[in-house]
Every structure is written in C-alpha cells, then in structure tokens.
Amino acid sequence: MTGAPPQIPANEPALGYRTARTTAKVAGVFSVVFLVLLVANFIGTSVIGPRRENHLAAMKAALREGEATDEKLSEIRQLDLRIRRNRIWRLDFAHKTGHALLASIVVFFVAGKLARVLNKRLPRPEHAPDVGVEQIREARGARWTVTAGLVILGGIVALLVINEAPLAFVVASGTEPSPVAAVEPNETGPSYASMEEKRVQWHRFRGPGGGGVSLFTNIPTEWDGKTGKGIAWKSPVPLAGNNSPVVWNDRIFLSGATETKQEVYCYDAVSGRLLWTGDVPISPAVAAAELNPMEDTGRSASTMATDGRRVYAIFVTGDIAAFDFGGRRLWYKSLGVPDSAYGYASSLETYEDRVIVQYDQGDGSEDKSRLYALDGASGRIVWEAKREVPNSWTSPIVVEVEGKSQLITLTDPWLLANNPADGAEIWRAECAGGDVAPSPIYAGGLVLAIEPYSHLIAIKPTGQGNVTETHVAWTMDEGGPDICSPVGNDQYVYLLEGQGLLICCSVADGKKVFDHDLRTDFVASPSIVGDKIYLLDAEGVMHIGQVGPEYKELAKCELGEKCHASPAFVDGRIYIRSLENLWCIGGPTAVGKAD
Amino acid sequence: MNQPQGKTDSGVVIGALIGTAVLVAIGALLLVDSTGRGGSGLSDAYELDAVKMARFDPNLIACHEVEPAIATGFARSRALTLDGEGRLYIAGDKAVHVLSAEGTLERVIAVSGEPRCVAVSSEGRIYVGLRNRVEVFDAAGERLAAWEPLGDRSFLSSILVAGDSVFVADAGNAVVQRYDKTGKAINRIGEKDPTRDIPGFLVPSPYFDLALAPDGLLRVVSPGRTRVEAYTFDGDLEFAWGENSIRIHGFCGCCNPVNIAMLPDGRYVTAEKGLIRVKIYDADGTFQSVVAGPDQLVEGGAARVFENAEDAEASGFDVAVDAAGRIFVLDTIENKVRVFVENQKGRSE
Amino acid sequence: MTRSSHTLILFAVLLATGAAAFGLERFPPPQFETDYVRPTTTVPNPPQGFWEYIDAGVLIVTLFLATYLILRKRSRRWIFALMLFSLVYFGFFRKGCVCSVGAVQNVTLTAFDSTYAVPIAVLMFFALPLVFTLFFGRVFCGAVCPLGAIQDAVLIHPVRVPRWLESGLRLIAYLYLGAGVLFAAMGAMFIICRYDPFVGFFRFGGNWNILVLGGCLLLIGVFVGRPYCRFLCPYGVILRQLSRLSRWRVTITPTDCIQCRLCEDACPFGAIRKPTEPWPAKEYRVAKARLAFFLVLLPVLIGAGGWAGYELRGWLAQIHPQVRLAQRIYLEENAQVEGTTDASDAFRATGRPSPELYSEATLLRDRFGIGGVLFGAFVGLVIGGKLLSLSVKRRRTDYEADRASCLACGRCYEYCPKEHERWKNRKERLGRS
C-alpha cells in the first residue's frame, strides 16, 4: 500500500462536521414543516373551499326564490369575493411553500452530504470470506430471485388469462360478420346516399358523375411537396396501385395489391392516419388463370367507389369486396378472372344502394362481357346485362338526363346507355373502336366519347335504340388520347394526350378552340374546378390553367413524386396519390388566426 | 457499510424507512387517477348540468308523436315549410326537396347555392332564400327568377309569402325586408327607430324567424331579446311578448326562440336551441304546453348539445304547422321531420 | 385577408376538426354605431424553437465534458459539479422535458404513427447518449442525466443491496421498457413520461400521486444509491447492454490493480466486482448441466412469453383510451352498467355508430396481440438471458467495475492507492515544470 488517501483523517471528524450535521437537522425539520403546510393547504383547498362554495350556491338559490334585500346581495358578493381571494391566496401560498420546501431540502442535502464527506473514514476491509464460495452463492441467490420473478409474472399472467379481459365489444364487432348483420343499422334514413349528397363528395373515379369536375371552388392553387408548403399531410400507401383516391366526408379510400395480397385502405382526412386496412381474398381461380396484367396497368387499377355507407373495391383478379366505414368486410365475391389484354382496369360506380361493375372481357366473340349491378349490402347480383363487346378499360358513369338516370359505358364499338334501375338498354351509338381506355363524360348536355388516336364524338343522350344515325351532335377528328379521359364544362371540352398535347374544343359544335403542348407526360386525367383546369403530369407537377378560349397557365405546383392516379378535389383539399404516398393538399392541419 | 457502532440499530431504522417508502410508493402508483373523471375540481355549486336544466314537469307535454319520422335525404337540412295541400318543402344542402304529405320524395329542385329558407305561395311558386338572395321556382322546379342579391352582410334566415308581399328576414342586417312578388323592395320592417318606438331586432346568431298570424299581423322573433314582436305590414310595432328564463315557461339562452309557426287558431309553436324544446303559447303569449322537450327531441338528451359544438350549431330546429294543426319539427341534427299531434285534438278526431 | 383566404381557412378548420363536409356557417358580427373596435384574439406563441437546439448543444457539450472528466481527469468533484449543472439546466431550468429516457417513446411513435415525426432535437436526445455509451460507457448516467443527478445528489448513507435482490429488481426495468415501447407504438400513451417520478420536482408541481412516488424514491435514494436508475429506468436498460460493448470504460485503478481491497465497498451501486476464484471441481459438473438446461429453457421462455403476451392482449389493450371507451359504450348499451361517463357522453355526442367504434377497438386489440407477442417474447428473452448469464463462470483477476452496472459516477477513484500515486506524480511533474 503506497500512500493513504488524502482528506481521510483517522478517527476524529473534521472541522465543521458538527455544524454541518446540525444544519442538516434544522433543514430537515424545516422541510417537514413546509411539507406539512403544503399538505394542509391542499386539504384546505379540497375540503374548505367546496364547503364555502356550496354555501354560496345555497344563498344564490335562496335569492331567486325569496325576497331579495341589499343586505343579502352584499353578503353574497362578499362571500364570493372571499372565495375567489382565498383561491388565489392558496395558489400563491402553495407556490411559495413549494419553493421554501425545495430550498430547505437542498440545504438539508448539502449539509448532510458535507457532514458525510467530513466524517469519511478509511475503509477497513473486513476479513474476506471465501470469495469463490461467496460468488457461487450470490449467483445462486440471483438465479432464485429471477426464478421467483418468473413465477410471480407467470402467476399474474395465469390469473389474467383465466379472468379474460373485459372486452365484451369484441364479440359484438366480430371479425367476419355475416352479411345479415352487416345491413346498416340506420333504420330511418336510406341505406345509401342521395345524388345530392354525392355531389359534394368524391365518391368514385373522377368524382361525382365521373367527369372530373368539382363543385368546390375553394381548391388550393399553391403547394410544394418539397418544402411542404400547402401540404396538410402525406401518408405512405402500403401497397402500390394505379387507382385514385375516393373521398367521403373525412374518410379517404384507396386500394393496392401485389400478386399475393389485395388491400383496401381507409385514411383519416384530418390527420392522414391510416385508419384501417381491409383484406380482399384472392380467388383460387387466379392461380390457374395465369393472370399477367401489363405493368402499366398494375394489379389494382380500378378505383373504388362508395355509396356513403359502404365502400367497394375490385381488383385485376375480378375479386370484389365491400367494407363498412369502420373497416369490416361485409361481403366478398369473385366475378371470375377477367380475360383482359392489358389487365382489368374499369372503375366502380354506385347507384342508390348498388355497385355498378363494367366487366368487359375477351375478344367479343365469346359472350363474356357483362354489366353488373350488385346489391351493396349483400353482393347479390341485382341485374346483369350481357353485351357482345370485347374487353375495354373505360369506367361507367351514371348521369341524370331529363330527370332520369342513365348508366353510360363506352366499349368497342358501342357507346351504351342502360337504365341503372333494371339494366334495360336505352340507347346505343357506334362511335369508337380498338382498345378504348378513356372514359366517357357528360358535359354540356352531351355524352362525349374518345376513340384513342382518332376522334372525339358527342352524342345527344335523348334517343332510343340505335342512335348512331340520328343523335351524333358532332365529331372532332383532331386526335384522341389513349389513356386520359376528357374533361369539360358547359363551354369547353379538353382532351389531354399522353405526351402533353392539350386540345380544347367548344362543346357546342366540337370546333377546336386551341391546342397547347405542355411538353411532359400524363397518365392522370384532367379535372376542372370552377374556372380552372388541373392537369397532373406523371412527374407529379400540377399544371393549373384558366378555363377559357386560350391556355393561360395560372400556377405550377410540384409534388416531387411520380403520379399516375387522378386526384380528388373536395372542399378545400386535393388528395393526390403518388406512387408511394397519399398526399393531402390544403394548408396545414392547424389553422391561423381568426380575423 | 462503514458504520462502526450502532450498526444493527441504524440498519433496522433504515430498513423500516425503505420498506415504508416502498409501500407508500406502490400505493401512490396504484392510486394514480387514470379515469379522467376528476372534472374541474369545483364543487357542485358551479355545476352546469344540462340534464337538470332540461328537466320539466312531464305533465306539461300535451302532444304525441305520430307516424314514423320522415327522412329529408339531406346531409344538412335547414328549413321546412308546408303548402296548402300538406306537401313538405325542405331546404337543405344545395336543393329543395318536395315531399308528399305521406313523406315520399316527389321532386328535387336544385338550387344554385345552399338554401337557408323556403316559402310557397298559394299559386305554388317556391321562394328559396339563399345566403343573400332569393330565387323563385315554379311548381315543376323550373327557375323563374333570381332576385338581385343583397349586400355582403345579408344572411337570409326566413321567408314568408303573404298576399302580394314576400317578407324576407335578414339576420345579417337584423331587419325584415318586404318585397312584392317580382322582387321589388317595398319597405323595411323593424329597423331601430326611437320615434316609432321600435327598438330594432337583436339577432346574435343566424336564426331569425317570422310568421303570419291569423290576425293579419306579422310575428317576428327578436331572439336576442327572447321575445316575439307583432308588426303591421307597414312596419308598425303593435305588441311584443316573451320572457327570458331557463324554466319551461320562458325562452332559454341568449337567442331564442329560433323558429316559430302559427297554429290555425292563432296560438304559437316555438322552437328553441340549446335546450331544444318545442312549446305552444296561446295567442296572448302565455305558456300553454310542451310539444316535446330535449329528451324527446334529441337522442342523447340535452347533454348532447352541450357537449358537442357541431350539434350545438345544428340545433336550430325548424317548425311548421299544417291546416289540421299537426306540428312538423325539422330535426336538423338527424335530418328528419317528426310529426306531433296535440292530444285533445287527436282524441276528438 | 382576402375573402377567398377566409373561406380557405374556414374549410381548413372544418377539415382539420373533422367536421362533416357541410359548413358551419358563420354569421356577421354586430355592426356597431359607436366607434367600438372588436378586439382581435391574440394567442401567445410557444417558446422559440431554438431552445431545443441549445438543449441539444448543451447535451453534446456535457457528454463530451463528462467523458473527459470521467475517463481522463478522473475527478469525482468535477463529475459531481457537472452533474449538478445538468440537474439545474436540464432539470430545473428546462423543466425536465424532453429527456433521453422519454425520447425512446417519441422514436417508437415515429415508426408507428404516420402523422407523427420526432423532432431532430428529441432524436438527438435519444441517440447521442447511446452512441456515447457505445464508445465510453455510461457517461450519460454519470453526469448528464438529470434524473440520475437528483438521486445521486440525495445519496447520503449508502447501504448495500444484496446481489440477489438487485438482479431480481432489475427485471422491472426491462418490463417497463417493453411496456413503454409497446404503448407508445400503439399510440396509447407515453407511460414512461406519465410515471416519471422526478419531473414533478423540476416543474414544482404535478400529479400528487406521482410527487409522492418521487418523494418516496428520493427517500429510498438517501440509502439505496439511485434506485430509479438501477431498478426502473427503461433507458438505463438499453445503456446497460450497450455499455457491455463499450470501447473505453471506467477502470477503478489508473494503472494496475494491486488487490488491496480498499475499493471493495466504495461503490454505492454495487458495481464493483471482486476477482474470481476457481470453482470447486464438482461445481463445474453441476454448472454445465445447469447451463445446458437454461439454454434449452431460453426458447421455451421466449415462446411462453410470446404466448402470454398474446393472451394478455385484451388486458394490455385496455390502456388505450379507444378500447376503454368501446368497452364502456358496450356495457352502457347493453345495460350492464348504470349511468354514463364523460367519455361515453362525448362519444355519443359525435353521433358515430357504436359498431364502428367496436370494430376500431377490436382492430386495436388485435394489434395489441401482435405487440403483446413481441413484448412477451422480449420479457422471456430477458429472463432467460438473465438466468444464462448468471450460470456462466466469468474470469476476473482484478477488482473492476462491472461494465453494465457502472454508472460512471467516479466515486471509486479516490479509494485506489494507485490513483493517489498518480496524483502525486502529476503534482510532482507540474512542480518540476
């Protein structure tokens, strides 16, 4: 041993030790006093305060019932003042006492520690017992305590497992409810949303009527995905898909799929949180069918649709399912694996409590194409219309013509109008050929249909039977996009070619008004919001133009991610699905000051 | 450790101290309030108990509900009126729904904006008040006219056709505007005018209703004064009645009643928000009976409105009366119309 | 402001608040005849964000300083001074929030909640102490953590906690960590913050129960060195394991151990390990068998833990307010309880159908099932691993600080005669120069 540690004297406590000890004791006493004061104050606040308040309340009640005198009034006011003053005084007292308590405790510990240091003694190791044995014993002891801990834990677990957690609602919610139970409990209202309700939502591909026209005018025109300006939130979408978001109030729905999984997602419009994920099974027939959709189509190109109560999704496999807004799957069925050259891509539409499926497949010779209306609550087929047409990639629209609903579908070569109530055909016109993908729209009282690479044709939807000879309003031969659907209002109709050529015609006569080359690629369809046209290119840049006789660019907003899906425009917000994320544009979630 | 003397003694003390501390700590931990039922910590004296406030003598209820309620088909319904044949005209969202007396939807009239109020003339014309303008439709739903919009401050909340005049209650300007049937302004009623002893309407929220009484006078609600005022068509204030009280005989809150309707015999039906209650007052303004109280009218009772800002804002129920004296209540929370019939009448029929 | 921006704001409010698509229309306020001016609503902004970065900067500086003081300067006084500074700055001045211990949950929530992202400063509070521990041992615990500091400051009369008890109690910390991460991941609550025993002292207020809990822990801390750090701290558990791998660490002696035994009782945290002695021959045989048994037991424990965690999902889920609410609503709807609560009233006031709530809560319960499996398996792993490590013979020739348990407080330095020699030498060297 070389050199003893300093400041450790032999046995005599160092100078000041006693002072430190006394200080510590005094500080300790003070601490206790302050603590008692605090507790007393707390008790006073919670016991005496309410008693006085009740007295006050009784006096007030008496005042209302009986005769009021100035004395009574002033008595009440004085008591009221006393109560309020007392409350403030007690708060203040607690605050001060708290600080005093802290100070005395600090003094106590400083003095205590000091005393300890001053009274430090040289360590005198006792005779070491057999270290080896001791270590073995220690380890054994520790093992036993850990084992004891294990046993205690096991006991608690056993106890809890035996007494099942009180989660009675689990039974009520049920994971796989029967279709009977799934019928909306809403007994008074209709089990579907009215057309009027739908008009202010975005319940299907390209919004109400499928025309890409939003009734809202408060849609943002400025954002930047990189800096986050104007972005309310963005949330990752687990599985890829080219389908577009649909919106009902504060819920946003979209789907995604891989070869092994088909999922439906519901997001919260407020937070962007993924509220639930729904699974759609893949029918066993798919494995045998060697389904091989084109990569550009993907496995979930069909946009979902909702009737305000339930939401429906169909996938490239022909598997269709319905969910309630809480994420329960109501039913599921396979419509048979579709025989589609590029992969099935038609989106869904809803009519009353039905979901409409355009199911065109094959080459037209095998009698396989159908138009279905399924019961939204059960999935049962309400009606089906056979049609001798080959596969198509357009989406059905339900429009109101002269107060009656028409279900319009575009195929090769027929543009067909059916009665959505019973499926009966109303009229048909021969107008397109080849592989049709752009969906028909209804604008300016005309149904407009595109034949890719060829022309745009306008049909008056007022006829009966074959109207090819009688009801063609005009044809515009200056080109036809192969993917993007047209968009139009009462004055203009716009065509957007995949490479960025925007053609504008007059709805009245089909005369070209202008064309304008945006020089970038497009997959998403254009939309009109008020007097603005929104064009989302494949790189995620939104070109916002003025609707009018010439193209005037109003703004250009970048998202910074590639986009294939058409955006949804609802009530101050735009929902855009990029390849990876769902974006909500429309300012931050928190809002600035009121004026 | 290095405690030469008194080792065992201090050991016991320390052990006891630690043991106590451990027990107290565990106790404190287990007793941490995780219920969220602490409330404001104030005594009951300061309680604002909606249920207590909503309470009234159930014997005062002199009506019963008939038929199932009629769905409006709106997400946000706003106003209700009836025509001579008992058809219901309900304004909501961006349309007016015309329902047969049995409650089947007959016609949907699309309106260019959100309608706030609706009235039907004897010849079947439909006058729809939007935020600051009036649109006129024929019975088939064809738009006949759109009157010149009023200013930005305007906020139309009620409309009434009486004889050749159309009266529009403008809550934003707190005045009743009288038009002829072509939309030409005739005069303004109820503007503050000390010379005519008119105090001016007080309209703190977008509820401002008027009705035509069998005596030929207009009845206009001045909600901020919790009273009903009677005016001639030329704007002379004849009389007024109404008392502010949370109790059943008065109008509660700061701006009630929100809507009124006149029974064929000249009695009033009033609707209040906040504490949603529909009551009947006799022709001189004396409280008579209750049609329905908060517990009958709102699922979840009075507390629901107190606890939900959205429901509170939608709690201005509209009332209408048909020729037979049936009382129609437009539930703007659940978006349906409920029908009530007075008990005596029900029996005598 | 333009009219359209007003509308935008309104709609944004509606969306932000989850109101239905229809507008809650506003109504023009009264027009005043007098020249009364409507006051504007002013709302004070939160303290500037730069404080966070100052905090992070102070954290880095204190960590480096602590490393220097502990590993190079080897001065208990300086370490104590730095510790007091940390206590005053991170604790009393910055009110103890955010701390590294709680930051575990923020990072977890980031991974599981798409709407939440941990602020950079909080991320630094989480990651920096871990990195430092990986290099230098638990210097964070020694002189930077305000929770450790407040306990260290009150330690006056250390008593020895038997090894067996210490090993057993430490399991609580692992359970706490697992639960903290689980509940943060599920978005239920930050329990580590909610039950933080000392933060109430830093803020001069808080839940009374928690204050009492903190007071008790401090009272215990007068005798038992840093009870929270040793038996409860969930972050300490991570630091423990990382510290086992640290590049540099606290050594009792600056040179080599002369087995003088003076430091034997120096550590109030029981972190000084004695040199080992060879086991008796028969012990080896038993030890081998035991080791084999525990090796087999480990996967069994993990499996059993996972199973138990899954089975307990219903109980675990109940800490989530949504699940409790669903349960309450169900009971009320089926007339199994009397009356209503604020929560159930509030739910009913939203007008949402209860089945929707049930399926949401069931979904949550199922997610707790997955979380429970992982949580249970983790606990199984910890217990199994603990039993294994207690059955392995370690070889130590000197007195040394246990890598995992050493809190780097520097108390043992002055007990080592070699240290005094170093001081003397340095003084001499200084004197010569």
Place this chain on the structure above:
Amino acid sequence: MVQRNDDVTRRRFLRDGLWGACLAGIGGVAGYAAHKSQRTDWVWQIDPYKCIACGNCATYCVLEESAVKCTHVHAICGYCKICFGFFDPEPYQINEGAENQMCPTGAIRRKYVEDPYYEYTIDEPLCNGCGKCVKGCNAFGNGSLFLQVRHDLCVNCNQCAIAAACPSQAFRRAPADHPYLLKSVDHA
C-alpha cells in the same frame, strides 16, 4: 494455449461485430427517424370541436394553475345582452353582480358597448380553464368561447397529463408553428 488464444480472438471478433452492429442499429434508427423527422416541434392543443368542456383541464394539468385557458374569438361573438357563458343559468338579474355570474373565478368581464350590445373579455390570469362558460356559450350562443392550451404557460410535457385524462380525445399534437386550433369565421 493455442486454443485459448483462438478463443480470445473469436471473442473479440464477436464483440467487435456486435459493437458495430449496435452502432449501425442506432444509426439506422436515427437515420430512419431523421428521414421522417421535421424541423418543427410539436405542442399539445385542444380541438375545440371535440372538446366537451368536462373541466379536467382545470385539474389534471401538471402546473398549479392550468395552462389551458378560455379563448374568446370576438369575431364569432354575438355580443349578446344575456350571455350564457357569463350568466348563471338562472340569473337573479341581468347585471354583473357576483350573484348572477357563472364563472367560478370571475374571469369573464362584461362591458356595455352600445344598446343592445355587451362585450365579453377573458381576464386570463384569473381563468382556471374549467370550461363552464364554454359549455354555456356552445349550447346557447355562437360558440365563440372555447378552451385552448396557452403556450406561454404550457411546459409542453412529452405526455400531456390532461390529454391522458381527456374523455373526448380532444387533445392532439399540433405542429409548433401552428400551435392553436382556433375556431374561425367566414365573413365572406
């Protein structure tokens, strides 16, 4: 001996590997979080449309005097003569006498502006966040009174104690650059 050396090297290799793995793990977690991270901090705030004014804000806050206070947006206020945020449900008279007030701390001031309007302002230091007035104003009036977390008082706990006790889950984390969720007006 040779074997022992092997053992030691193997151990060291294992230990180094583990060390590297831990460092990489921390880096990975930090990297992932940083990738998602935002520069702004989060603060707690009350969604006024979810708040049911249960009163918990007055008692559950860790501060002695709650950081939640009543906020009044005058742009929404109707300047009612009879304000049920101010008056007792059954006031004896319509004046400012203590016997007629509802606020337990007398934190609302009523001031005559002109016939028939009265201005109401919150005396913030007195307000304890109990939400009595919020309930009254919501139910009967325009809802211009509502509770907000005042960020000059709030210490921004990582887990807000009131949020944990909020029965309507009205508390949520808001970005620090938009720290308030005010009710707003559409005067368009």
